Amino acid sequence: MKGSKTRLAPRKNKLNAERAPLERLERGLPAAWYRDPDHHARELEVFWYDRWIAVARAEELSSPGEYRVVTIGTQSVILLRDTGHRLRAFHNTCRHRGSILCDGEAGRFEHGRITCPYHSWTYNLEGRLEVTPRRMPTPDFDTGNFSLFPVAVQAWGGFVFVHLGNNPPPLAKTLGEAPQRFKNHNLAGLRIGKRIIADVRANWKLIAENFSECLHCPPVHPEFCRVVTSYREGGAWGLRGNEEASPEYKPGATTLTLDGNSRIPAFHNLDETQRRALYTPWMAPPNLFLNVHPDYVNAHMMFPTGPETVRIIYDWLFEPEHMPESADLDHYVALWDVTNAQDARNCEWQQQGMRSDKFKNGVFVPQEFDCHRFCEWVREGLRAAKRRR
Numbered sequence: 001m002k003g004s005k006t007r008l009a010p011r012k013n014k015l016n017a018e019r020a021p022l023e024r025l026e027r028g029l030p031a032a033w034y035r036d037p038d039h040h041a042r043e044l045e046v047f048w049y050d051r052w053i054a055v056a057r058a059e060e061l062s063s064p065g066e067y068r069v070v071t072i073g074t075q076s077v078i079l080l081r082d083t084g085h086r087l088r089a090f091h092n093t094c095r096h097r098g099s100i101l102c103d104g105e106a107g108r109f110e111h112g113r114i115t116c117p118y119h120s121w122t123y124n125l126e127g128r129l130e131v132t133p134r135r136m137p138t139p140d141f142d143t144g145n146f147s148l149f150p151v152a153v154q155a156w157g158g159f160v161f162v163h164l165g166n167n168p169p170p171l172a173k174t175l176g177e178a179p180q181r182f183k184n185h186n187l188a189g190l191r192i193g194k195r196i197i198a199d200v201r202a203n204w205k206l207i208a209e210n211f212s213e214c215l216h217c218p219p220v221h222p223e224f225c226r227v228v229t230s231y232r233e234g235g236a237w238g239l240r241g242n243e244e245a246s247p248e249y250k251p252g253a254t255t256l257t258l259d260g261n262s263r264i265p266a267f268h269n270l271d272e273t274q275r276r277a278l279y280t281p282w283m284a285p286p287n288l289f290l291n292v293h294p295d296y297v298n299a300h301m302m303f304p305t306g307p308e309t310v311r312i313i314y315d316w317l318f319e320p321e322h323m324p325e326s327a328d329l330d331h332y333v334a335l336w337d338v339t340n341a342q343d344a345r346n347c348e349w350q351q352q353g354m355r356s357d358k359f360k361n362g363v364f365v366p367q368e369f370d371c372h373r374f375c376e377w378v379r380e381g382l383r384a385a386k387r388r389r
């Protein structure tokens with residue numbers, strides 16, 4: 001910033017939980033952190049292998065033996081339902097000589113057996129080694145020493161989370177106020193009506209930052225701003241000193257669709273205030289983002305696929321008894337489909353522009369306080385990991 005009139009505030013250690021605009025410009029993360037492979041490897045260790053990561057909806061594993069393979073950075077994990085109907089997760093790695101056990105994305109382990117495709121070592125759904133065909137016996141072999149490497153797994157709100165680190169903290173710490181806040185929405189009871197998977201050419205942090213501000217809404221999201229009218233103000237609505245902003249939503253709107261109309265009833269447990277809250281965004285960093293509405297939820301699960309690429313799974317969730325079909329489903333999908341695509345395009349543009357050798361870091365203006373909070377969370381996570389080393 002040499003030669004510029006811009007003054008940057010010193011970094012703060014404390015994360016600001018208040019919904020208040022920044023009082024001065026704040027510095028973004030170093031541009032190199034959005035593309036450097038070594039830095040990316042460090043971030044995988046700190047934020048992806050040592051945090052709770054949302055990887056699936058529980059309904060995708062509905063019966064014993066059903067499995068899915070999920071990839072977090074370089075790590076491949078098998079998620080499954082065991083014979084007792086419990087969720088389990090294991091590294092997708094055979095204890096014999098390290099082959100992967102599954103090379104597909106999903107399927108069913110027949111007869112409750114996981115068989116390695118290489119030499120057929122066979123494990124039960126609890127991960128215990130049971131059979132080692134054609135192995136000549138030796139006195140030192142104990143099957144009990146060769147169980148699959150377990151991965152911690154928990155569920156909340158119908159989302160399945162895994163934690164690849166040692167001694168994971170309770171998932172509740174990651175969720176914060178969400179279980180209470182969305183109690184009446186009964187997220188666990190919702191089912192996927194539509195899933196769209198997108199590969200986006202941007203660093204994972206840009207996706208999180210994009211989700212954290214609406215300064216970009218007026219120029220980028222005309223459809224969205226037609227329904228959430230307060231967002232025409234570029235994320236300034238409802239901030240301290242700006243409380244009597246214009247109406248929040250298009251008059252008469254009852255949910256977040258292109259025209260603001262709903263075609264299914266609101267979630268059955270909502271109170272009046274919750275029914276009127278047409279849009280509640282929520283984020284569990286690093287990878288779960290929710291857009292919660294009175295009658296559906298648009299959920300994003302993000303996975304880094306490289307320093308400059310991510311895969312995003314977008315799910316539209318509904319109460320099963322009011323699952324919209326055909327034209328009604330399209331009606332519910334359309335707004336977030338167009339908005340998510342606009343956001344992905346922004347992030348790709350930003351990723352490209354940040355490659356300039358001249359660009360060292362961005363700056364956050366007052367309404368981008370949540371971006372700043374996210375970046376402080378990243379800085380603090382990296383600092384804490386360094387201290388532990």
Ligand code: FES
Binds near residue numbers: 095116
């Ligand atoms: S590597 Fe799996 S059985 Fe040999």
Ligand SMILES: [Fe+2]
Binds near residue numbers: 210217220221339
């Ligand atoms: Fe956006």
